[in-house]
Amino acid sequence: MRLSVIGCGYLGAVHAAAMASIGHDVVGIDVDEQKVATLARGEAPFFEPGLAEILTEGIASGRLRFTTDMAEAHGADVHFVGVGTPQQKDSHAADLSYVNGAFDALIPYLRPGDIVAGKSTVPVGTAADLAERVHPTGATLVWNPEFLREGWAVQDTIDPDRLVAGVPSTRSGVPTKDGDRAAGILREVYHPAIAKQTPFIVTDYATAELVKVAANAFLATKISFINAMAEIAEVTGADVTQLADAIGHDARIGRRFLGAGIGFGGGCLPKDIRAFAARAEELGRGESISFLREIDAINLRRRDRxxxxxxxxxxxxxxxxxxxVLGAAFKPHSDDIRDSPALDVAVQLRGLGASVTVTDPAAIENAKRVHPQLSYVEDRDEALRGADAVIVVTEWDEYRRELAPEHAATLVEGRIIVDGRNCLDSAAWRAAGWTYYGMGRP
Incomplete structure (x- = not known):
């Protein structure tokens, strides 16, 4: 099929390349000339495992191209819109200016029968408003939220754990004729995943929008829950890692996302739970998810801890x-520093008068642009040399598995290690003569 992808940031670039890799003819469109030029050369503008390979393959095959000209969207069967929805500068609400701008630019090029598939994370009610703008063109809007994990985004796009399509529906939630047709076309787009019996959930617009923000809210809640338990463990002498193991054996709870530490960051969870809470207030149901305010507060407190x-x-x-400081990205396998707990910790330490050296396998250049006041060293061992204390804030394998405590001891001035992610073998570090501090651990 012929596809256009509007917005070639993290979500759009991965989606465009992944769709080309499964056989579609894809044009990626973005207003950023430098980004488009980089992608057109087959180069990934950010670090994401596997992306460079499918970009190169797609461009070489002729199935993938990038442009700044929105007119190139004309003639595509499905138009995916995946632009950002950052937090507004003066509130917690989502900034929809990029979404509205993308639709304004795309609508003149739509044909009757086209499908417009929204992928951006938006406040509930947004799709219904956008559908009214798309309808006069004869095209149909569907809402097709993404569920990508940074570091595994290529895999999650090509082989997702579920697919959701919010389509035009009656008041009772039954898809209209246009809705049925749109869902059928999306099934064709995602044919490899459908062939693997990937769950394909067809619902109304509002439910599709809520699926994404509810999933993020639940994950944030689970992370902050175990961090709240870490706060209790710290004043009682309990070990939060053993606590997580014990309750994680309960199938109703599960062990995933029960890793206590300095909490979550990135471009999704923090701003999405804030926007969700803000939207609930607008709908007159702020009390329904008022707990998200505390989830956010717990998360930020762990950085201070x-x-x-x-x-x-x-x-x-x-x-x-x-x-x-070992780490700058908000998570491993990524160079994303948006709302990074790692950099927040580094900046706070420098503000207290420390001489802070930051290292990271992928995120140093991004970190330098935002926090030039910090010192950066690419080589891990060089960064460790002469340190009075070391803190692990991003759980890259280079730190949690490949850094031997005996070797690290030969480089530092003081054998003090703070494990901000509870990812190290505390016994091994203590045996090598280190004073080990964990989060919520004795």
Whole structure:
């Protein structure tokens, strides 16, 4: 099929390349000339495992191209819109200006029978408003939320765990004739996943919008729950990692996302739960998800706690102490530093007078642009040299598996390690002569 992808940021670039890799003819469209030029050369503008390979393959095959000209969308059967919805500068609500701008630019090129598939994370009610703008063209709007994990985005696009299509429906939730047709076309788009019996859920617009934000809210809640337990563990002497293991054996709870540490960050969870809470207030149901405010607060407190542990480890002051921060990205397998807990910790430590050195396998250049006041070293061992204390804030394999405590001990000045992700073998580090501090651990 012929597809257009409007917006070639993280979501759009991955989606365009992945769709080309399964056989579609895809044009990616973005207003950023530099980004388009980079993608057109087959280069990924951000770090995402596997993306560069499918970009190169798609461009070489002729099935994938990128442009800044929206007119190139004309003639596509399905138009995916995947632009960003950042948090507004003056509130917690989502900024829909990029979504509205993308639809304004696309609508003149739509034909009767076209499908417009929204993939951006939007407040519930947005799709219904956009459908009224699309309808006069004879095209049909569907809402097809994404469920990508950074670091696994290519896999999650080609082989998703579920597909959701919000389509035009009656008041009782039954798809209209146009809705049935649109769902059928999306099934064709995702034919490899459909052939594997991937669940394909057809619903109304509002439910499709809520599926995405509800999923993110639940994950954020689970992470902050175990971090709240870490706060209790710290004043009782309990071990939150053993607690998580024990309750994780309950099939109703599960162990995933019960890793206590410095909490979540990135471009999705923090801004999405804030926007969800803001939208609930607009709908007059703020009390229904008021707990999300506390989820956000717990998450931010854990960053402060990590800083406090470093200060305590250094006898109450980090002034003029050399501290090595292992990690800058908000998670491993990514160079994304948006709302990164790692960088937040690094900036706080520097604000207390410490000499902070940050290292990361992928995110240094991005971090430099946002926080040039920090010192950055690409080589891990060089970053460790002479440190009075070390803190792990992004659980890259280079730190949690490949860094031997005996080797690290030969590089540092002080054998103090703060495990901000509870990802290290505490016994091994202590056996090598280190003073080990975990999050919610004795």
């Amino acid at each position: 990590a800083v406090q542990l470093v200060v305590e480890a250094l006898d109450g002051s980090v002034f003029e102490k050399k501290i090595t």
